[in-house]
Amino acid sequence: MATEHLPAPRLSAEDVRHIATLCRIGMTDEEVERMREELALIIGEVRVIQGVDTTGVEPTGHSVEGIHTVWRDDVARPAMSVSDTLANAPRREGDYIRVQAVME
Amino acid sequence: MGVSGSRGHCYTWRVMTEYEPVIGLEVHAQIRTRSKMFCGCPADYHDAPPNSHVCPVCLALPGSLPVINREAVRAVIMTGLALRATIAEHTKFDRKNYTYPDLMKGYQISQYDLPICTGGYLEFDLDGQTKRVGITRVHLEEDVAKLFHRIDPATGEPYSLVDVNRSGVPLMEMVGEPDIRSAEEARQYLMKYRAILQFLGVSEGNMEEGNFRCDANVSIRPKGSREYGTKVEVKNMNSFRAVYRALQFELERQARLLDGGKRVAQETRGWVEERGETVSMRSKEHAHDYRYFPEPDLPPLHISRAWVSEIAERTPELPDEKRARYVTHYGLSAYDAAMLTLAPATARFFEGVLEAGGDGRAAAIAKPAANWIITEFGRLLNDTRTQIEESNVKPAHLAELIGLIEQNVIGTAQAKTAFEEMFRSGKTAKAVVDELGLRQITDSGALADSVRQAIAQYPQAVDDFRKGKDAASKFLVGQVMKLTKGKANPTVVAQVVKEQLEALR
Numbered sequence: 001m002a003t004e005h006l007p008a009p010r011l012s013a014e015d016v017r018h019i020a021t022l023c024r025i026g027m028t029d030e031e032v033e034r035m036r037e038e039l040a041l042i043i044g045e046v047r048v049i050q051g052v053d054t055t056g057v058e059p060t061g062h063s064v065e066g067i068h069t070v071w072r073d074d075v076a077r078p079a080m081s082v083s084d085t086l087a088n089a090p091r092r093e094g095d096y097i098r099v100q101a102v103m104e
Numbered sequence: 105m106g107v108s109g110s111r112g113h114c115y116t117w118r119v120m121t122e123y124e125p126v127i128g129l130e131v132h133a134q135i136r137t138r139s140k141m142f143c144g145c146p147a148d149y150h151d152a153p154p155n156s157h158v159c160p161v162c163l164a165l166p167g168s169l170p171v172i173n174r175e176a177v178r179a180v181i182m183t184g185l186a187l188r189a190t191i192a193e194h195t196k197f198d199r200k201n202y203t204y205p206d207l208m209k210g211y212q213i214s215q216y217d218l219p220i221c222t223g224g225y226l227e228f229d230l231d232g233q234t235k236r237v238g239i240t241r242v243h244l245e246e247d248v249a250k251l252f253h254r255i256d257p258a259t260g261e262p263y264s265l266v267d268v269n270r271s272g273v274p275l276m277e278m279v280g281e282p283d284i285r286s287a288e289e290a291r292q293y294l295m296k297y298r299a300i301l302q303f304l305g306v307s308e309g310n311m312e313e314g315n316f317r318c319d320a321n322v323s324i325r326p327k328g329s330r331e332y333g334t335k336v337e338v339k340n341m342n343s344f345r346a347v348y349r350a351l352q353f354e355l356e357r358q359a360r361l362l363d364g365g366k367r368v369a370q371e372t373r374g375w376v377e378e379r380g381e382t383v384s385m386r387s388k389e390h391a392h393d394y395r396y397f398p399e400p401d402l403p404p405l406h407i408s409r410a411w412v413s414e415i416a417e418r419t420p421e422l423p424d425e426k427r428a429r430y431v432t433h434y435g436l437s438a439y440d441a442a443m444l445t446l447a448p449a450t451a452r453f454f455e456g457v458l459e460a461g462g463d464g465r466a467a468a469i470a471k472p473a474a475n476w477i478i479t480e481f482g483r484l485l486n487d488t489r490t491q492i493e494e495s496n497v498k499p500a501h502l503a504e505l506i507g508l509i510e511q512n513v514i515g516t517a518q519a520k521t522a523f524e525e526m527f528r529s530g531k532t533a534k535a536v537v538d539e540l541g542l543r544q545i546t547d548s549g550a551l552a553d554s555v556r557q558a559i560a561q562y563p564q565a566v567d568d569f570r571k572g573k574d575a576a577s578k579f580l581v582g583q584v585m586k587l588t589k590g591k592a593n594p595t596v597v598a599q600v601v602k603e604q605l606e607a608l609r
Contacts, residue, residue: 022393024203061196061218061398068404074137074175077144085158085268095154096265099205101253 009043011036024102115356118363120286123324125355126332127290128282131297132275133307134247134315135179140272141246142170142213149269150313157269164209169401172197176274177405179306180220180244181415183276186300186422187239189224191412196404197244200394205264206248208271216396219243220407226280227424228296229442230289237293238281247273276307282321282332287351291344294318295446299423302448311343318347323368324358333358333368338382340374350375354382426451434458434470443478449493453477456499461506472506480520484527496530497523505533517590518542546593548600551584554592555600558583559608569605577601 016035020027027035062068079085082095091098119125140147143161160168184191198216221242227234249271251264278297284290298309298316309316318341323333338354341347353375358368373382421429423445430441444454457473458466477492481502485492505523508514514522514537525536537543545551558580559566568576577598584597 018393022201022203022395061404062402063400064403069406070403071172071174071177071405072144074139074173075144076139076146079145079157079162080159082153082156082158085155085163088163093265095156096252096267097155099264099266101262101264102205 009040009047011040011043115359116352119324119355119359122327123355123359123362124327124329125285125287125351126282126323126325126335127284127286127351128321129280129284129290129294130319130321131278131280131294132247132317133278133298133301133309135176135244135274135276135306136308137173137175137179137274139173141173141176141244141274142272143168145272147273149273152269154267155269158271162208162268162272170213170399172402172405173274176244176276177220177407178415179274179304180242180276181407181412182304182419183278183301183306184221184224184242185412185416185419186304187221187224187226187242187278189221189239189242191407192218192220192222193407193409194218194404195220195407197399197402198396199399200245200396202394204248205266206251206271208249208268212245212248213399213402214245214277214396215243226293226297226300228289228292230292235289235292237283237289240279240281242276242278245275245277247271247275282323287348287355290320290351291348294347295344296423299446299448303423303426303445303451304420305448311341311346314342320347320351320354322351322354322358324355324362326362333362334370336368336370336382337372338375339372339385340376342377346375346377349380350382353380357382423451430454430470430474434467434474436470436474440471440474440478443482444474447492449491450477453492453499457503457506460500460503462503469503469506469510472509473502476502476506476523480523481527484524495527497527501526501532508533508537512544512546512593513537514542515544515590515593518544542591544593545588545591546596548596551588551592551597551600552604554584554587555580555597555604557587558601559604566605566608570609577605580605 013029013032013036016032016039017027019039020032020035086092086095086097089097134147137147139145140157140162143159145157145159145162146152147157149157161170181191195215195218197213199211200214200216201211203210219241222240224239224242225236226239227236229235247270250267250269252267253262253264255262280293284293298307301307301316302309307316311317320338320341321335322338323335325331325333336354336358338350341350354373361368369384372385374385375382427438427441427445430436430444431438436444443450445451454473454477457477458470461469461473481492481495481497484490485495502523505519505526508522509516509519518537521540522533522536522542525531525540526533529536531539562580562583565576565580580601581594581597584601585592585594588597
């Protein structure tokens with residue numbers, strides 16, 4: 001397979017920290033090291049796809065062939081009860097969900 | 105320049121003469137649909153208690169799937185057509201990934217490389233000239249939850265409250281080309297875009313209420329330069345006035361930096377209304393790493409040309425079309441026509457007056473109707489901060505008042521008094537005229553006494569008239585008007601004055 005000729009993917013500690021920041025996940029140095037290896041393996045799997053010969057295949061934005069333009073009429077339906085909505089909230093204040101402040 | 109007050113003026117001038125502003129706007133408008141973009145929750149959350157318009161799709165509960173609201177797509181196509189944009193045959197949705205508490209899913213469903221509309225332009229008038237600004241794209245996405253930032257009084261720690269009602273409301277983003285060259289142009293462009301959306305009925309366009317929002321990319325470059333300067337993104341402008349002030353401030357700030365040999369930093373700045381300035385928002389340099397990818401939960405959309413034609417045929421009259429029609433059909437001035445087409449409610453009122461005026465009378469009452477709406481009515485609405493559609497005065501009331509003036513039942517001065525009372529009480533013109541006794545005196549017999557009284561009071565005027573001074577009779581007409589508290593019909597008074605003077609000759 002063509003993938004065998006691709007260089008093994010490598011992630012720097014900086015790449016991992018960048019992704020962690022985007023996901024707002026705090027990581028220790030050891031965790032970053034572990035993720036460098038584990039993420040590289042996952043990306044390696046994705047690379048298999050890059051080896052597929054796609055000559056003559058139309059590009060698509062979706063994996064399901066032949067399905068398009070699925071939509072609905074503009075009809076409003078009753079929403080969930082507020083108590084159901086808030087049932088899974090880690091913390092609430094009145095009818096609001098209370099979360100830690102995230103400052104940009 | 106030591107005086108700080110004059111420094112602002114100096115820089116306004118410098119921005120205009122030494123530098124060329126380059127401004128591009130991104131405008132988000134909520135689309136007026138009954139249900140949300142991807143689920144059946146009611147989209148109108150105006151008076152809804154927090155978190156009451158929410159479902160598993162809004163909350164991104166496992167297993168929930170989005171389904172596209174066709175009406176929202178239709179609204180974007182209609183807007184694109186009004187902007188002369190190209191409507192895509194194939195379009196799709198993409199995930200814009202970022203982690204913030206206003207996003208339940210951890211991504212916003214938006215459009216990346218295949219937006220519904222591309223290209224097009226928007227035109228507006230400024231200083232008697234038509235300015236054209238290019239449109240880059242218009243795409244469809246979903247609004248995010250509303251956050252309220254608080255400080256815990258016990259610990260002093262900041263926290264946020266989340267209201268998910270707004271999450272999933274259809275949102276149309278229009279990205280304009282950086283063709284705008286001043287803060288005033290930006291304001292005019294934005295007002296024109298809002299008018300188009302309002303006339304199409306696709307958005308409320310209310311900046312104060314947050315259903316019409318605008319961000320600006322601002323840079324300046326030395327006049328004549330072809331390269332762009334470093335651009336700054338300005339956010340948090342919550343009114344048309346704020347847009348003007350924020351851009352004016354930002355342009356001057358950048359001119360000062362460049363004049364001082366400094367560089368403009370590429371950053372996001374927020375407009376702080378109370379301070380009248382833009383301030384840097386600490387923004388991480390990789391904050392814009394959104395890792396877009398095609399939304400796997402939504403199959404692509406094919407937009408048939410037949411549907412586009414159908415939408416085009418059903419597009420309501422646009423403000424520019426209305427304005428042109430008012431000038432050609434009703435003989436209104438360009439200014440009056442422009443004023444009446446700033447907002448659909450004003451145009452609706454105007455057309456309502458013409459309709460109430462009766463068959464074949466539209467052209468005759470168009471000019472007085474326009475005058476009343478723009479001047480007296482406009483002033484009273486402004487003074488009382490009332491929306492025209494919520495006013496006590498209805499189109500039929502104004503049509504009736506115009507009719508009374510036309511038939512000489514009341515004079516101009518009385519009409520103003522009558523209108524103020526109509527505005528206050530909501531009563532019809534006829535009722536107000538009778539109640540306040542504003543009817544004009546047109547009976548020459550009834551006016552004869554007043555004329556005799558004026559002549560007796562001013563013998564000098566009679567002498568002057570004998571010597572051939574025409575002004576003397578005009579003076580006497582004025583006196584009679586005073587005696588009758590303005591209620592006499594001036595034409596009839598002039599006639600009676602002339603008759604009596606001739607008799608004395």
